[in-house]
Amino acid sequence: MKIKDAHELLSKYVTSNTLQRHCLTVSVVLKYWANLLGEPDCEFWESVGLLHDIDYEQFPNEHCKKAKEILEAEKTNYPDISNELIHAVQSHGWKICCDVAPVHIMEKILYTVDELTGLIFACAMARPSRSVMDLEVKSVMKKFKTPAFAAGCNREIITNGMELIKAEIPNIDNNEIIQRCILAMRTNAPLLGVGVV
Ligand SMILES: [Fe+2]
Numbered sequence: 001m002k003i004k005d006a007h008e009l010l011s012k013y014v015t016s017n018t019l020q021r022h023c024l025t026v027s028v029v030l031k032y033w034a035n036l037l038g039e040p041d042c043e044f045w046e047s048v049g050l051l052h053d054i055d056y057e058q059f060p061n062e063h064c065k066k067a068k069e070i071l072e073a074e075k076t077n078y079p080d081i082s083n084e085l086i087h088a089v090q091s092h093g094w095k096i097c098c099d100v101a102p103v104h105i106m107e108k109i110l111y112t113v114d115e116l117t118g119l120i121f122a123c124a125m126a127r128p129s130r131s132v133m134d135l136e137v138k139s140v141m142k143k144f145k146t147p148a149f150a151a152g153c154n155r156e157i158i159t160n161g162m163e164l165i166k167a168e169i170p171n172i173d174n175n176e177i178i179q180r181c182i183l184a185m186r187t188n189a190p191l192l193g194v195g196v197v
Contacts, residue, residue, distance in 0.1 A: 001080040003027075006047035009078060013054050013070065023050050025121070025185065025192045029113045030106065032184030037105070037169075045106050048088045052110060064093035064100070096157070105168045112161025115154050116181050119143065122150035124185075124194045132185045132194040137178050 006027075014020055027049030034042035055066035067089050075081045090100040091107040092114050102108045123140050124132045126149075143149045144158070162174050189195020 001044060001047040001078065001082070001085060003043050003046050003050065005078050005080065006050045009074060010050055010054060014057050016057055019053060019057055021193055022118070023053055024188075025117045026050070026052060026110065026113055028188045028192065029117055029181055029184040030110060032187060033109050033113075033180065034106070036180065039106075044085070048085055048106065048110065051085070052089050052092050052114065054089070062097075064090045064098040102164065105165075108161060108164040108168060112158060112165060112177070113181055115157045115161070116178065117185065119150050119153040119158065120178070120181055120185060121192075121194060122153065129196060130194070131196050132182055132189055133196055135182055137175050137182065140178050140182070141175070 010020070010023060014023065027046050030049035031042055031046040034045035039045060051071070052067075053063075055070055056063050059066035068086055071081050071086045071089065084104075087100060088104065088107050088110065090098050091102040092110045094101050094111060102111045120132065120135070120140055123143050124130060124135050126143075127135060127139075144155060147155065162177050165177055166172055166174075185192055185194055
């Protein structure tokens with residue numbers, strides 16, 4: 001799916017600046033990972049990231065279930081919405097609000113960075129610079145081990161997600177996964193609200 005279409009579609013269902021920024025952040029991070037892993041269709045990863053919370057503003061209590069209905073219905077307007085895309089979107093709610101498990105490597109990264117980018121964002125906001133440009137992994141790790149900090153970011157999901165990623169990518173560790181997410185957010189930091197303009 002073209003990222004331009006994904007933006008247009010998201011704007012039909014999400015108006016909150018905070019949620020739009022979160023969707024954009026996850027999109028930017030998935031695009032980074034797609035490039036890193038040499039994926040042929042980076043735009044697909046980017047579009048999944050952008051659309052993963054398409055139902056959350058209107059249907060927070062039916063998250064990931066309504067997403068499937070919305071995306072199925074929008075197939076008439078956007079024929080590029082594939083079953084693969086719908087599966088990916090649903091799988092980020094695995095064991096939280098739906099039973100679709102992440103299978104593809106992209107889905108495992110989405111599952112992880114959905115929470116991890118929130119923690120990194122909070123870490124950046126806690127800095128004098130309010131930026132990811134000078135944020136280091138060790139600072140994120142320290143905050144990761146402080147449950148009261150950004151308590152809404154689910155550490156168990158991040159931990160489980162990183163295990164899923166490590167099973168897919170040889171020789172990667174938690175530090176590198178976090179570092180990659182920081183680097184990804186740096187690629188578009190001002191737009192994501194985490195950079196010195
Ligand atoms: Fe999300």
